[in-house]
Amino acid sequence: MPVVLYDLCGADEARRFSPYCWRVKMALAHKHLGVEERATPFTKIREMVGGVSSTVPVISDEDRTISDSWDIAVYLEETYPDRPSLFGGEGGRAAAKFVESWVNTTVHFALGNLVMKDIHDILGPDDQAYFRESREKRFGTTLESLHEGREARLDTFRKALQPVRQMLKNQPWFGGDAPLFADYILFGTLQWPRVVSSFRLLEDDDPVTEWFGRCLELHNHLGHKTPAAA
Amino acid sequence: MPVVLYDLCGADEARRFSPYCWRVKMALAHKHLGVEERATPFTKIREMVGGVSSTVPVISDEDRTISDSWDIAVYLEETYPDRPSLFGGEGGRAAAKFVESWVNTTVHFALGNLVMKDIHDILGPDDQAYFRESREKRFGTTLESLHEGREARLDTFRKALQPVRQMLKNQPWFGGDAPLFADYILFGTLQWPRVVSSFRLLEDDDPVTEWFGRCLELHNHLGHKTPAAA
Numbered sequence: 001m002p003v004v005l006y007d008l009c010g011a012d013e014a015r016r017f018s019p020y021c022w023r024v025k026m027a028l029a030h031k032h033l034g035v036e037e038r039a040t041p042f043t044k045i046r047e048m049v050g051g052v053s054s055t056v057p058v059i060s061d062e063d064r065t066i067s068d069s070w071d072i073a074v075y076l077e078e079t080y081p082d083r084p085s086l087f088g089g090e091g092g093r094a095a096a097k098f099v100e101s102w103v104n105t106t107v108h109f110a111l112g113n114l115v116m117k118d119i120h121d122i123l124g125p126d127d128q129a130y131f132r133e134s135r136e137k138r139f140g141t142t143l144e145s146l147h148e149g150r151e152a153r154l155d156t157f158r159k160a161l162q163p164v165r166q167m168l169k170n171q172p173w174f175g176g177d178a179p180l181f182a183d184y185i186l187f188g189t190l191q192w193p194r195v196v197s198s199f200r201l202l203e204d205d206d207p208v209t210e211w212f213g214r215c216l217e218l219h220n221h222l223g224h225k226t227p228a229a230a
Numbered sequence: 231m232p233v234v235l236y237d238l239c240g241a242d243e244a245r246r247f248s249p250y251c252w253r254v255k256m257a258l259a260h261k262h263l264g265v266e267e268r269a270t271p272f273t274k275i276r277e278m279v280g281g282v283s284s285t286v287p288v289i290s291d292e293d294r295t296i297s298d299s300w301d302i303a304v305y306l307e308e309t310y311p312d313r314p315s316l317f318g319g320e321g322g323r324a325a326a327k328f329v330e331s332w333v334n335t336t337v338h339f340a341l342g343n344l345v346m347k348d349i350h351d352i353l354g355p356d357d358q359a360y361f362r363e364s365r366e367k368r369f370g371t372t373l374e375s376l377h378e379g380r381e382a383r384l385d386t387f388r389k390a391l392q393p394v395r396q397m398l399k400n401q402p403w404f405g406g407d408a409p410l411f412a413d414y415i416l417f418g419t420l421q422w423p424r425v426v427s428s429f430r431l432l433e434d435d436d437p438v439t440e441w442f443g444r445c446l447e448l449h450n451h452l453g454h455k456t457p458a459a460a
Contacts, residue, residue, distance in 0.1 A: 088321020094406030095325030101396035102332060166331035176324030 002034035004060040006049050009039035010122035010196075016226040017119065017195040019108075020069040022188030024057040027073050027181055029219035031083040042127040069188075070100060073181050086181040099174060099182040102163075103189050110157040111193060111201075112139070117147040118197035118229070150199070157201060161208050168207045172214070179218060187215040191223060198229045232264035234290040236279050239269035240352035240426075246456040247349065247425040249338075250299040252418030254287040257303050257411055259449035261313040272357040299418075300330060303411050316411040329404060329412040332393075333419050340387040341423060341431075342369065347377040348427035348459070380429070387431060391438050398437045402444070409448060417445040421453060428459045 005025065008018035016022070016039070028035050040048050040056055049058045053067035059075075066075045077086045077093070087093035120131050120143050136142055164186065167174070174182035190212050193201055202209045216223035235255065238248035246252070246269070258265050270278050270286055279288045283297035289305075296305045307316045307323070317323035350361050350373050366372055394416065397404070404412035420442050423431055432439045446453035 085321065088324065089319020090322070090406060091315065091318020091410055091412075092321020092325055094318065094401060094410070095322055095329060095404060095412050097400055097406075098393065098397045098404055098412070099325060099328060101400075102393035105392045105396050162335045163328065163332035166335050167328045170327055170331075171324060174325060174328055176320060176327075180321055180324070182321075182325050182328070 001062065002036040003028060004036050004038060006040045006045065006056045006058040007037045008045075008056050009041060011124040011127075012122070012227075013039040014227060015122055015195055017122070017192050018056060019188040019192040020055075021057045022191045022223075023069045023181070023184045024059065024072050025222060026184035026187060026215075026219065027076055027086055028059075029222050030086060030179075030181075030184070031076050031080050033076070033080070033083075041124055043130050070097070088175060088180050092175075092180060092182070096174075096180070096182040096185065100185050103185050106160050107157075107186065107189050110153075110160045111189065113146060113153045114150050114157060114199060114201065115193045115197045117143040118193070118199065122196050122229075154201070158203075158206075161202075161206075164211070165207050168211055172211070179215070183215060187212065187223070194228050195226055196229055231292065232266040233258060234266050234268060236270045236275065236286045236288040237267045238275075238286050239271060241354040241357075242352070242457075243269040244457060245352055245425055247352070247422050248286060249418040249422040250285075251287045252421045252453075253299045253411070253414045254289065254302050255452065256414035256417060256445075256449065257306055257316055258289075259452050260316055260409075260411075260414070261306050261310050263306070263310070263313075271354055273360050300327070318405060318410050322405075322410060322412070326404075326410070326412040326415065330415050333415050336390050337387075337416065337419050340383075340390045341419065343376060343383045344380050344387060344429060344431065345423045345427045347373040348423070348429065352426050352459075384431070388433075388436075391432075391436075394441070395437050398441055402441070409445070413445060417442065417453070424458050425456055426459055 005021070005028065007016050007021045007025070009016055025035070038048065045056055046054050049065070052058065052065050055067065057069055057072060058065060058067045059072055061079070066072050073086055074093070087096055116135055116139065120128055123131055132143060139146055171177070173179045174186070193199070235251070235258065237246050237251045237255070239246055255265070268278065275286055276284050279295070282288065282295050285297065287299055287302060288295060288297045289302055291309070296302050303316055304323070317326055346365055346369065350358055353361055362373060369376055401407070403409045404416070423429070
């Protein structure tokens with residue numbers, strides 16, 4: 001029986017942009033698990049997952065339901081220990097928590113300043129209303145004013161990724177010689193703008209662009225299986 | 231035979247402030263290895279280590295000499311596999327390289343703006359001349375002008391540590407339930423200002439301060455065995 005994944009979608013159901021859902025999709029593929037994806041709009045999450053969570057990802061595996069991308073990765077590692085490891089040992093799991101903390105604070109913050117309105121624009125009407133209200137409250141300003149002058153904030157985002165460039169001088173993946181969940185954490189976060197926005201965030205010759213391109217090719221080009229923003 | 235460690239010192243030989251040497255001292259203690267430290271001024275490094283390196287740390291272990299804190303940690307892990315692990319597996323080693331990349335870019339950069347003149351002031355005369363010339367060239371300004379107005383840059387340093395605070399909500403160490411080399415990487419970097427500067431970098435109730443205090447107590451209070459700045 002495949003694992004059911006509730007996966008955030010835009011007005012176009014094929015457009016899957018949640019950074020946290022992408023982390024889980026890559027983790028499920030890494031573990032060679034069959035997946036049945038259910039396209040889930042923001043405002044339908046609670047109803048679709050039977051009330052267990054107001055955010056996605058949520059997975060159902062046999063009789064278990066798990067939410068939160070980190071908890072899902074840990075669940076998969078513990079439940080399927082004979083499949084390829086997501087962490088490469090206990091030290092890797094602990095350090096991946098730091099990678100997650102770094103991405104979710106530093107990188108998300110810098111990105112939020114750049115693509116919030118683009119996310120809004122790909123949503124259906126009910127989701128747009130929810131998204132505008134919740135995000136304008138969080139950022140303390142309108143989506144339109146966040147959008148204006150974003151070119152001037154691009155440099156902050158690019159600089160935030162400097163530690164990744166430094167690491168890539170020494171090894172091709174966060175996981176070392178091969179990708180691990182730590183790679184999927186940042187991958188999911190950069191897949192997010194790729195799917196929602198045509199705003200060019202990174203230069204073509206940036207080592208992070210090269211790494212991201214390699215991530216897109218993993219698991220039979222899984223990352224390509226959603227349309228990129230035009 | 232103890233491992234010989236060439237350890238950077240100030241005009242007062244007891245003042246050991248190198249972030250990279252501290253990483254290695256903690257790693258040697260973690261591996262329960264005996265150590266013979268040799269206090270090494272900046273301008274005596276090459277001569278004292280027999281020409282193999284112009285930077286410390288350098289260790290001599292039996293007939294082998296290794297420089298660079300990362301390479302030393304990897305050497306210790308591979309040479310003493312039966313002692314407590316520094317990485318907690320291959321995934322931990324790979325992810326620790328990201329932690330190092332993050333600390334060496336983001337945290338060092340923010341710190342460099344705050345304590346460069348303090349470092350200068352604890353050095354002997356020959357080291358002061360070398361340090362002033364090399365650092366003023368690197369930063370493109372005088373040590374005095376870097377020093378002025380540093381209060382205004384303190385907030386940038388504190389914000390740079392936000393991912394650590396986020397991680398500490400979930401686990402007590404980078405290593406998870408117990409410290410690993412990834413902890414020693416950031417510890418060494420924060421030990422550096424503690425030894426050279428009385429400038430108060432972190433609030434007492436900052437979770438990073440609490441974590442740093444626990445690091446100081448490790449390995450029989452090793453981190454306390456150098457005088458803190460008055």
